[in-house]
Amino acid sequence: MKILIKKVSLLKDHQIIPEVNILIKDDIIDYVGSEIPKEYDYEIDGKEKLAMPGLVNAHTHLAMTLFRGFADDLPLREWLETKIWPHEAKLREEDVYWGSLLGALEMIKGGTIAFADMYFYMDKVAEVVEESGLRGNLSWGMIATLGDENKSLENSLKFAERWHNSCNGRILVSLAPHAPYTCPPSFLEKVIDKAVQYNLSIHTHLSETEEEVREIKEKYGETPVRLMDKIGLFNVSTISAHCVFVDSEEIEILARKKVGVVHNPQSNLKLASGIAPIKEMVDKGVKVGLGTDGPSSNNNLDMWEEIRLSAILHKGYKKDPTAIPASLALEMATKRGMEILGWKNSGIIEPGKKADLILVDLKKPHFFPRFNLISHLVYSANSSDVDTVIVDGKILMEKREVKTLDEEKILYETEKRAFLLVEKE
Numbered sequence: 543m544k545i546l547i548k549k550v551s552l553l554k555d556h557q558i559i560p561e562v563n564i565l566i567k568d569d570i571i572d573y574v575g576s577e578i579p580k581e582y583d584y585e586i587d588g589k590e591k592l593a594m595p596g597l598v599n600a601h602t603h604l605a606m607t608l609f610r611g612f613a614d615d616l617p618l619r620e621w622l623e624t625k626i627w628p629h630e631a632k633l634r635e636e637d638v639y640w641g642s643l644l645g646a647l648e649m650i651k652g653g654t655i656a657f658a659d660m661y662f663y664m665d666k667v668a669e670v671v672e673e674s675g676l677r678g679n680l681s682w683g684m685i686a687t688l689g690d691e692n693k694s695l696e697n698s699l700k701f702a703e704r705w706h707n708s709c710n711g712r713i714l715v716s717l718a719p720h721a722p723y724t725c726p727p728s729f730l731e732k733v734i735d736k737a738v739q740y741n742l743s744i745h746t747h748l749s750e751t752e753e754e755v756r757e758i759k760e761k762y763g764e765t766p767v768r769l770m771d772k773i774g775l776f777n778v779s780t781i782s783a784h785c786v787f788v789d790s791e792e793i794e795i796l797a798r799k800k801v802g803v804v805h806n807p808q809s810n811l812k813l814a815s816g817i818a819p820i821k822e823m824v825d826k827g828v829k830v831g832l833g834t835d836g837p838s839s840n841n842n843l844d845m846w847e848e849i850r851l852s853a854i855l856h857k858g859y860k861k862d863p864t865a866i867p868a869s870l871a872l873e874m875a876t877k878r879g880m881e882i883l884g885w886k887n888s889g890i891i892e893p894g895k896k897a898d899l900i901l902v903d904l905k906k907p908h909f910f911p912r913f914n915l916i917s918h919l920v921y922s923a924n925s926s927d928v929d930t931v932i933v934d935g936k937i938l939m940e941k942r943e944v945k946t947l948d949e950e951k952i953l954y955e956t957e958k959r960a961f962l963l964v965e966k967e
């Protein structure tokens with residue numbers, strides 16, 4: 543199957559190139575240039591559209607869409623312990639399936655093409671990735687304080703055997719010890735051994751709150767990042783969500799060990815955790831991607847909001863208008879996110895790369911005058927500007943119509959299931 547995107551504006555290397563033709567052959571970008579290829583099976587008119595790499599949500603808990611708006615404005619631990627965890631305990635496989643479908647639908651409609659998900663009943667999330675056409679780095683969250691950690695590790699490994707590198711590489715599997723405060727070093731060491739043995743990445747929460755840092759220091763005499771370094775976690779490719787409380791020495795560790803840090807500015811603000819020192823991390827060479835975190839602490843899966851927030855939050859926080867420039871915020875949500883999640887052949891539109899891209903509708907009042915489209919994408923764009931989504935060479939949405947999922951059915955089912963879950967109190 544050959545798809546031609548004709549005369550489209552292209553975002554590449556922090557520049558906008560006008561009137562470019564893109565030819566997709568199966569799952570790969572075959573040609574990008576000014577000539578119009580003659581042989582193709584399907585044509586997309588690129589007039590008034592911008593082609594750019596799809597967005598990457600590098601940390602979320604997708605099925606938490608079911609708890610969106612159910613419990614807000616509470617401190618993290620209270621929110622988890624009194625509201626989220628007791629209700630999550632009632633979730634069944636089918637709830638996770640439908641909640642994840644709702645998340646997948648929201649992501650496609652907002653131009654997000656890849657995500658890292660940590661949750662449970664992950665086979666259902668894998669089915670959603672398979673059906674929706676998205677890319678998913680999936681991991682079964684493991685909480686050792688529940689007492690069945692060895693079983694959950696075994697379960698994670700079986701899940702990896704079933705799904706890692708499946709769907710033409712659209713599904714990757716990671717091992718996910720939830721956090722240092724729910725997984726002691728003795729268990730983390732087992733996880734690290736298995737990650738090495740099975741060649742898997744690790745996805746975890748790290749240094750999210752001051753309370754976590756205090757607790758870990760009291761228990762083990764080290765801060766979370768130093769403790770993780772000491773036990774060898776960073777010798778494995780790691781996706782570390784948050785890293786809000788890290789000092790300059792810890793930032794150097796994260797850079798040296800090539801840890802993928804995922805900045806979730808909206809979730810950190812909403813849960814009043816704090817502001818991660820992202821400017822310092824980027825300056826010291828830490829790999830930083832962006833994420834929404836779960837849609838009940840955000841409360842959506844809109845990566846445009848995370849891009850904009852990353853670009854403005856650190857300016858105000860550092861009192862420096864040059865902190866996190868627009869093009870860097872975009873790169874964190876695209877190419878850098880893809881690298882952190884393990885898809886190194888994506889995140890840029892050029893021949894030989896994976897055909898993973900979105901088309902943004904430029905004919906919107908908030909994109910005029912067109913002085914600087916990169917600036918508009920960061921400071922002015924929103925989810926509903928995304929017109930077309932292509933992942934692995936397949937059209938998932940065209941002219942805002944999602945092709946792979948049944949939108950009406952998903953909205954109906956998730957509304958019904960979410961209310962039933964909450965009523966079971």
Ligand SMILES: [Zn+2]
Nearest residue numbers: 747783835836
């Ligand atoms: Zn999280």
